Amino acid sequence: MLPDIKIAQINTFLTVAQCKNFRQAASLLCRSQPAVSLAIKQLEQSLGAALFNPERHGELSAFGMAFLPEAKALYKHYETTLHNGISMAQGQSGIIKLGVLPSVAKTVLTHILRAFLAQHPLVHLQVQDDNGDNLRDKVLDGRIDLAISSIWQTELDLHHTHLCADRVGLVARKAHPWMQISNTINWMELGQQKLIRNGTTPLVDNTPAQKFLSAPMQVTHMTSLIAMLEAGAGITTLPWMAFPKDNDELAFRLIEEPPIKRQIALLSSRHHQQMPVAAALKRIIIDTFKRRGKHLESPKHLIT
Numbered sequence: 001m002l003p004d005i006k007i008a009q010i011n012t013f014l015t016v017a018q019c020k021n022f023r024q025a026a027s028l029l030c031r032s033q034p035a036v037s038l039a040i041k042q043l044e045q046s047l048g049a050a051l052f053n054p055e056r057h058g059e060l061s062a063f064g065m066a067f068l069p070e071a072k073a074l075y076k077h078y079e080t081t082l083h084n085g086i087s088m089a090q091g092q093s094g095i096i097k098l099g100v101l102p103s104v105a106k107t108v109l110t111h112i113l114r115a116f117l118a119q120h121p122l123v124h125l126q127v128q129d130d131n132g133d134n135l136r137d138k139v140l141d142g143r144i145d146l147a148i149s150s151i152w153q154t155e156l157d158l159h160h161t162h163l164c165a166d167r168v169g170l171v172a173r174k175a176h177p178w179m180q181i182s183n184t185i186n187w188m189e190l191g192q193q194k195l196i197r198n199g200t201t202p203l204v205d206n207t208p209a210q211k212f213l214s215a216p217m218q219v220t221h222m223t224s225l226i227a228m229l230e231a232g233a234g235i236t237t238l239p240w241m242a243f244p245k246d247n248d249e250l251a252f253r254l255i256e257e258p259p260i261k262r263q264i265a266l267l268s269s270r271h272h273q274q275m276p277v278a279a280a281l282k283r284i285i286i287d288t289f290k291r292r293g294k295h296l297e298s299p300k301h302l303i304t
Helices: 007-019 021-030 033-047 062-089 102-107 109-119 131-141 187-192 210-214 222-230 277-297
Strands: 094-100 123-129 146-151 158-173 236-240 250-254 261-269
Touching: 007 021, 007 033, 007 062, 021 033, 094 102, 094 131, 094 277, 102 109, 102 123, 109 123, 109 277, 131 146, 131 158, 131 261, 146 277, 158 222, 158 277, 187 210, 222 250, 261 277
Parallel strands: 094 123, 094 146
Antiparallel strands: 146 261, 158 236, 158 250, 158 261
């Protein structure tokens, strides 16, 4: 069993070795000389050998010289460990994992990262984008700390902080008749259209657009979905944040009868402990959505 050696005893040894004088070391340590001598004696008893030459007060013994670099390394490690611990406790360092929807990654994530990294440059922030179901599962089992995700319903195992309500619309080529604002959508004719399902289609369940749920075509990745829409393969539904606004071939038309919204929330687990820096990231996410929420929630009736 190793002896119980205090870090203060190591620091006292290093100070005496540096000064080569017990009295000067005592002055630097703001302690009395007897207290310094006692600390050295206790350390020598714990180690089992003399650190200083008893005939030349303040001069290292052969063992003391050999032990000195080990003591320096130990004390340096102690300082580094303590500094890192305090930094993590204050939210200035550590690792945090954030999950986001692809549509959030395209629209808001840059603003969040810019603000967070400016305030916490030493924090290792890991970001991954995924669909809402996978993000939920990752938060629940602790693979990520926070998620900006769509929610279908609240869950007892998760904290939900509302961020914005994302409007849902129809998306197709601009020339598609249903993209013309002067026309009233006749939902009875929806079955005659070529419909495409995607990962956000469940948002239209129990609405006049619910036939999209039984569409024969299904595309899970946005790149492939855009290619199919550009090729005129059909019509789909998307939340406004997910619509590719830089695309010149596609149009977006709000579903207004009734309005359909995707709820975006910040998710965290009620059962997994988080690093202190998570609270700082939460504040920045919430503040960012407050500043940009109106832009995200209020698309025009028809985007061309």
